[in-house]
Amino acid sequence: MSKTITVVGDVNAVDTRVLLTGQGSVTSPSLVVPAGMTKIKKIIMSAAADGLAAGESVNFIRLGGNAVLGGEQTIVFGGEDSQTVQTGSDAAPSLGSFFVLEDADIDVRPSDTISIAGESAGVDVGDMTFGVTLVYGK
Amino acid sequence: MSKLYRSREGQITAVDTKSQLTTLGSETAPGPLLVPAGARRIAAIIAAYATDQSVAADGSIFIRLEGPGLPEGPETLIIGSQGVAVATGGHGSRTARRIEVDIPVTPANEILIFAENDGEDVGTETVGVTLEFEA
Numbered sequence: 001m002s003k004t005i006t007v008v009g010d011v012n013a014v015d016t017r018v019l020l021t022g023q024g025s026v027t028s029p030s031l032v033v034p035a036g037m038t039k040i041k042k043i044i045m046s047a048a049a050d051g052l053a054a055g056e057s058v059n060f061i062r063l064g065g066n067a068v069l070g071g072e073q074t075i076v077f078g079g080e081d082s083q084t085v086q087t088g089s090d091a092a093p094s095l096g097s098f099f100v101l102e103d104a105d106i107d108v109r110p111s112d113t114i115s116i117a118g119e120s121a122g123v124d125v126g127d128m129t130f131g132v133t134l135v136y137g138k
Numbered sequence: 139m140s141k142l143y144r145s146r147e148g149q150i151t152a153v154d155t156k157s158q159l160t161t162l163g164s165e166t167a168p169g170p171l172l173v174p175a176g177a178r179r180i181a182a183i184i185a186a187y188a189t190d191q192s193v194a195a196d197g198s199i200f201i202r203l204e205g206p207g208l209p210e211g212p213e214t215l216i217i218g219s220q221g222v223a224v225a226t227g228g229h230g231s232r233t234a235r236r237i238e239v240d241i242p243v244t245p246a247n248e249i250l251i252f253a254e255n256d257g258e259d260v261g262t263e264t265v266g267v268t269l270e271f272e273a
Contacts, residue, residue: 051229056188058266076266079188085227122264
């Protein structure tokens with residue numbers, strides 16, 4: 001049996017740790033690891049940028065909090081290029097990055113709280129939205 | 139033992155120049171990346187990079203792993219390539235790649251991560267690398 005939790009959030013500045021605590025219409029989903037779940041088995045990470053600033057950045061998450069037994073885990077999952085267009089021209093839309101870490105195998109303590117943070121490093125490419133799903137198991 | 143994930147990132151600003159990845163976003167001085175206690179090997183490397191597309195050129199990006207944490211010596215790994223025809227507007231997202239490896243490590247010793255742009259200078263790149271440690 002597995003259980004999932006998804007969180008999303010805006011990451012609008014580089015080198016800034018942003019806790020991902022929202023879930024669309026649900027503003028504060030529970031970040032308590034479900035009872036009986038002892039591992040994060042899989043992590044799905046996604047991000048997109050509006051590209052309104054010229055730069056380049058890589059995206060990563062931080063998994064921490066009392067529930068993560070091995071200390072904070074940091075995982076890189078994508079990058080964003082942006083060269084702002086000349087006045088009067090358009091840039092093609094860009095699909096976001098989407099990365100699935102299979103067999104993540106991270107030990108967690110059930111019924112304790114996990115923190116999921118997103119962060120961008122490098123040169124600001126504009127506003128970004130992150131989405132992360134954790135798949136818990138035993 | 140479960141897996142442990144440790145990451146660093148940094149910039150490349152010149153071609154054919156070894157650039158150490160020493161920061162991690164808001165952590166400007168995370169310190170040495172030490173092999174966690176109990177780890178026996180690096181089971182995978184997850185890497186991503188991005189470029190500012192500021193130069194009409196083509197080149198590749200690779201990483202180097204070095205340091206006393208690697209008893210078998212340094213490793214190199216290509217993580218991607220980049221080319222643009224004009225430097226007047228562009229936007230791209232890049233998904234990280236996870237490459238399975240089997241690199242022995244020495245616990246409590248440091249691993250240094252470097253990134254490098256070879257070929258032509260394709261501008262400025264930010265590179266992020268995660269090492270997946272396993273017992």
